[in-house]
Amino acid sequence: MENIPFTKRALKTLCGKISSEQADDDVRKTIEVFSEMGAADPEFTYSVQVDDDSRIMNLLWTTGKGRAQYHYFGDAITFDTTYRTNVYDMPFGLIVGVNSHFQSAIFAGVLLREEKVENFEWVFREFVKMMSGKKPVTILTDQCRAMEVAISNVLPATKHRWCKWHVLRKAKERLGALYGKNSQFKVDFHQIVNQMLTKEEFEGAWLQMLSTYALEKNPYLYQIYETRHKWAKPYFSGIFCARMTSTQRSESANHMLKTYVPPGSAMHVFVKQFNKLLYDRDSEESFQEKRTRLGGVVYKVGGPMEKHAAKIYTRTMFEKFQEVLYKSASYYIDELVPGEVYRASHFDSGRREKWYKVEYKVLVHNGYYTCECGMYEHMGMLCCHVVKVLLHLRCTEIPALHVMKRWTVDARDVLPLHLVQYQKDQGLVTSFSFMHSQLYLNCMEVVRLGDVNVDAYTTAMESIKVLVPKLKLVAVEGEGWDLSRG
The missing domain is CATH 3.30.420 (Nucleotidyltransferase; domain 5)
Structure with missing residues (x-):
């Protein structure tokens, strides 16, 4: 140390200066x-x-x-x-x-x-x-x-x-070997986290899991159970x-x-x-x-409701609806109150665990279907229980009240208030002048051509950036023109 020509304090000061210079350069x-x-x-x-x-x-x-x-x-x-x-x-x-x-x-x-x-x-x-x-x-x-x-x-x-990703990651950290790669506990735990639809199912499955693996006094499982309303699906009822x-x-x-x-x-x-x-x-x-636009849909059932779903949903969401449609075949329907209350019952109820819920009540009010599993409110797509009721009632389309726009091919057709009349789901309810109609048709042609490839898009956007300021200038100079009209 006596041969080093600087002190620890000098070295620390130098490192701090270098660090500060690097940080400033990074900013x-x-x-x-x-x-x-x-x-x-x-x-x-x-x-x-x-x-x-x-x-x-x-x-x-x-x-x-x-x-x-x-x-x-x-x-x-x-x-x-x-x-x-x-x-x-x-x-x-x-x-x-x-x-x-x-x-x-x-x-x-x-x-x-x-x-x-x-x-x-x-x-x-x-x-x-x-x-x-x-x-x-x-x-x-x-x-x-x-x-x-x-x-x-x-x-x-x-x-x-x-x-849920973080809940499962914490479980892996805190439960150690119990949560190992080939652990049956891991399989059961994931089933509770991912498959339970109602509070009764969750509570029953949780108690059985604790009893099976003698984990009644495990501090981590006790902690996450106390906060289950923050992560367990059955407690998300009504929360999208x-x-x-x-x-x-x-x-x-x-x-x-x-x-x-x-x-x-x-x-x-x-x-x-x-x-x-x-x-x-x-x-x-x-x-x-592109996959959605190209079509080529493969039907699994071929019924009218499946064909309607293919028209309104993006390809990915249509495939998820097909999964729901497939699951609906496992249920039969009882009419408890005609037109108002239905019960969907699972065919294989005897083979399931005792805590598994096999009957779901579906309520109908003013064309809106509510299932106690809460899937529509949680995800925005109908559950297999409601779909089975619709098929029982011979409905050929998904009710409009249950088509969530964010999952459809028109999800981005959301325009400002002054352009809302152009939305596909609003209908063209206003009559326009000849000038307005011509401008609209030509602008739509610009959109169509500009969407062909990246070069066309770049050219269209460059032209629009030049055109809009010029139009604003002319519009302001125009006598009595109100820009708020759009």
């Missing part, structure tokens, strides 16, 4: 990446919160595509900040939803310095502001207490539940989640990002990799859009 590079994104996407926006020393505390950004997706599919979102593999050990989060093809739709990216209540409050306030004030109906998160408090403060009307609670759907940000963001990444690398993730998601969505 500069991150802002440069944001500038590039803004130049390519006029709708791109970001928000930064700094501390008293002008250091970044929190960072939130979204793209034009993310804002548009949120407009259509922002009713249920997940927010996950469990990914920390970066040079600053800062939590990185994604705000994600699910689109009409049952794919993850990324709405925004978030970097936090700390997972504290005030940090999360800032994120939720800024996110709602970026999304023009629209608040989600439901939000799914991990079991972070600070996030729970922030949601109750900033989004009091939003329903907050836990993402777009089926994101299922394990196949509940991809965490951690799960998505680890294949894109290398360990020890700087902030600007995070943002660049975020763009790659968005690009891949857009490619997958484009594939599903």
Whole structure:
């Protein structure tokens, strides 16, 4: 040590200076990446919160595509900040939803310095502001207490539940060998988490599981049972989640990002990799859009209701409806009160576990069907019990009240108020002048041609960006013209 020409304090000061210079350079590079994104996407926006020393505390950004997706599919979102593999050990989060093809739709990216209540409050306030004030109906998160408090403060009307992916991951950590690869306990536990539809089923299956494996005094299982209303499907009755609670759907940000963001990444690398993730998601969505448009549907039953579903739903959701239709064949219907109350009973009731529910009551009121399993309210698609009742009543179509637009081929046909008359499901109820009709027809031709390929889209958008400012100028100069008419 006596031969080293500097002290420990000098070395510490030098390292601190180098670290500070690297962080400053990283911020500069991150802002440069944001500038590039803004130049390519006029709708791109970001928000930064700094501390008293002008250091970044929190960072939130979204793209034009993310804002548009949120407009259509922002009713249920997940927010996950469990990914920390970066040079600053800062939590990185994604705000994600699910689109009409049952794919993850990324709405925004978030970097936090700390997972504290005030940090999360800032994120939720800024996110709602970026999304023009629209608040989600439901939000799914991990079991972070600070996030729970922030949601109750900033989004009091939003329903907050836990993402099932995190519940299962915690179970794997806390239960050890009991939750092993070939464990029968794991099979039973997953069945309770994923298959139970009613509270009676859940309670019965849970008690049997504890008794079978002598786990009545297991502290972890006791803890999650006490909080079951936050994660168990039967306790989500009436809460729309777009089926994101299922394990196949509940991809965490951690799960998505680890294949894109290398360990020890700087902030600007995070943002660049975020763009790659968005690009891949857009490619997958484009594939599903083409798959829906091309048709070629394979019918399993061939009945009129299945054909109606093929016309209205995207291909992925139509296939999920086919699964429901297939399951409905396992039930028979009893009319308890004609036109009002029905009972769907399972054929193989004797072969099931004693806690399995085999009879479901379906109520009908003013054309709206309510099943005690609550699947429509939870997911937005009819359950097999209601479908069986509809078939029993010889219905040839899915009732309009039970066609949730977010799952249909017209999910994005949601226009501003001054253009709402053009929506397919609204009907063209207004008569227009010759000029208006000609403008509309030519604009639709621009949309049709601009959607052919990327080059056509780029050319169309460049022309529109030049044309709109010119039209605004002429319209303002026009005597008595009211721009609010659209």
